[in-house]
Amino acid sequence: MADFVQKTVVKSAVRKLAAPIENVAAFNTIVQSVTTDNPFACTAYESAGVNHAPVEKTKESYVAKIAYQDNDAKVVGTDSAKFITIAGFNAGATALLENTDLANAHGGTPVRDTSHESYSATLKCHDAGGEIYMVTFTRESVSITSYSDDAIRTRVETWADSVAALA
Secondary structure, eight states, X not given: OOOOOOOOOOEEEEEEOSSOOSOHHHHHHHHHHHHHHOTTOOOOEEETTEEEOSEEEEEEEEEEEEEEEOTXXXXXXXXXXXXXSHHHHXXXXXXXXXOHHHXXXXXXXXXXXGGGOEEEXXXXXXXXXXXXXXXXXXXXXXXXXXXXXXXXXXXXXXXXXXXXXXX
């Protein structure tokens, strides 16, 4: 019977942040800086006849949280909604806050619970050496997946060290 032979060594690494990223605007600034400034020196490439940018956003998710409070500021209900864009997230949070039927059903006044909101975005990067890897940002961590060259982790880590919110 034949044995399986390892062909690649795929790695992942995670950096837990000392404090959550403050808000969705700060989060977006960080993610956008990677796609715009390309700090990892990624390169454009072609796959299956399709041209790809050096860094592409492949997935994003934003969860708005609303707490409903009674007259004593006691939480009597909660609501949350998930959105795939920041524009949807902002519009959806506003809609939840303005929905009087929901507020009446919960028996309280809606208040944005920003400390419990979550955000994530995954970027696909093409390394100059040919590897394609992912960098995923959340409000509380940054992870690198599907890489084998340790120089990739070093580049991402060096950049992250220069971004105060990613300490």
